Amino acid sequence: MAAKFEITVPRIKLGSQGLEVSAQGLGCMGMPAFYGPPKPEPDMIKLIHHAIHSGITFLDTSDMYGPHTNEILLGKALKEGMRNKVELATKFGIWFANGNWEIRGDPVYVREACEASLKRLDINCIDLYYQHRIDTRVPIEVTMGELKKLVEEGKIRYIGLSEASASTIRRAHAVHPVTAVQLEWSLWTRDVEEEIIPTCRELGIGIVAYSPLGRGFFSSGAKVVDSLTEGDFRKFLPRFQPENLEHNKTLFDRVNEMATRKGCTPSQLALAWVHHQGNDVCPIPGTTKIANFNDNIVALAVKLTPEEMVELETIAAADAVMGDRYMSGFSTWQNSDTPPLSA
Ligand code: ATR
Secondary structure: OOOOOOOOEEEEEEOOOOEEEEEEEEEOOOOOOOOOOOOOOOOOOOHHHHHHHHOOOEEEEOOOOOOOOOHHHHHHOOOOOOOHOOOOEEOEEEEEOOOEEEOOOOOHHHHHHHHHHHHHOOOOOEEEEEOOOOOOOOHHHHHHHHHHHHHHOOOOEEEEOOOOHHHHHHHHHHHHOOOOOEEEEEEOEEEOOHHHHHHHHHHHEEEEEOOOOOOHHHHHHHHHHOOOOOHHHHOOOOHHHHHHHHHHHHHHHHHHHHHHHHHOOHHHHHHHHHHHOOOOEOOOOEEOOOOHHHHHHHHHHOOHHHHHHHHHHOOOOHHOOOOOOOOOOOHHHHOOHHHHHHH
């Protein structure tokens, strides 16, 4: 077990428009849904306050977490002087109606979604507003045009994209500067390194890494599935299926073995690897437990030598992972290109 000590959380610049955030964020998706049943509200508020007091001030939510209930929870947690201590990111683009969901990026929806999020969060302005998934029916320039208006009106401060391809990022950035791109980046998801990360860097866009712990896989390995309750999203993900886990567990065992040698936890090692990608990268590990939060924050103090980075990357070579990260048909950066503006 890693030693416990006070961590001073560094601040980093995200993008080129002035946004500054804590070098590690807090992913809030697991609080209301996806990873088991909704967690008790008072406990989650306690966790959010603990994060803020610890220096983790970059909070990540979405209107579709719940849906809606996580934004309401954050709205409650950010009362009494807390709002100005955080950088609050939320997202739009996944619309629920009659039990079905649809991806929407048309201007009417963008505006409605933003106004609804502001109401639920009970704030006047969202610090970072992401398009959660790209609507491939709407030219990205059209969606960005409405987001630009929201910036001009003071309803959002900065614009982000999530699960966007390199060409979508480039086209969006030509309409209005994109401050951050959120993408899945971890020891077992490295395909973004080829084109998307270099594009972000070329354009001066900050990178926010979600699922940096492989949705808990790098915390407890194959055992993670033993504790999954009914409806846990991971029950459906290819990488967590028994036939793939049987292969993937070796990856965890090797990361865990290296962590033991280094005197840290496997979660800390997996997170430290993301932190070492550069100070334009902010991982946002998700947790619903103060103990796990305390484990994760220590990753900021784990130093990796270039040789250790190579060792980790050798362990996490492409053939170490079996199974896609999502079920087929899911919207990801691989299928996020939008029609040309003139079409
Ligand atoms: P996401 O971005 O999708 O939330 P993640 O950050 O890669 O994914 O991993 C989140 C999962 O890892 C959650 O199931 C979380 O469980 P808890 O809510 O019970 O903490 C788990 N997790 C996060 N940090 C952990 C830690 N230090 N030890 C064990 N499990 C951890």
